[in-house]
Amino acid sequence: MTELDPVVAQFVNAVNAGDREAFEAVLTADATMSDDGNDLDLRKWAASEIFDTEGRMDIQSISDGGRAVVADYTNTRWGSMRTAWRFTVEGEKISRFETGQA
Template identity: 65%
Template sequence: MTISPATLSDPAVGAFVAAVNAHDRNAFLALLTPDASMSDDGSDRDLADWIDREIFDSGGHMDVQKESDGGHSLVVNYRNDTWGEMRTAWRFTVTPAGRISRFETGQA
């Protein structure tokens, strides 16, 4: 059963998923702190390069299967035109102001 982004526990994480699924790069970037960082499979990546390659230039889409840790941890069926579909884990650090300062993803 897929969980709707609008019903996720943390509004910033829900907006992140919604922006990915809408392919809205501007809305996505507006959710991040200016110094936001990310990692993929345990390795830090260049944020701008990664999001273009893995999300926006390749039709990325997140189907949330499970959330925990107050909505800061997700299990997602993620798909894009490059890799197809895979089960991934996502972890978010959200500031008190409601912006995402870091996200980590990898195989679930």
């Protein structure tokens, strides 16, 4: 399996550790995101879908130089689902990510 981009790896590790500080640290101040094609407030989404519901990413495949993944995503709200994630990395931070069902 191709390896994750190091910045994306920090994101995944922060999600899986439930570490809000590490999650925020890997994002640009103006980072954006979309879920199933809908642009949403990143911080509200992260609270609801990751941190308040014990979100976890189990990476199944990696592509695009480690900046795109398919993961089995699990949280206490939705259970487990196959999801696709694509990350835009600027320097050492993520400026945008897009996720949705795969």
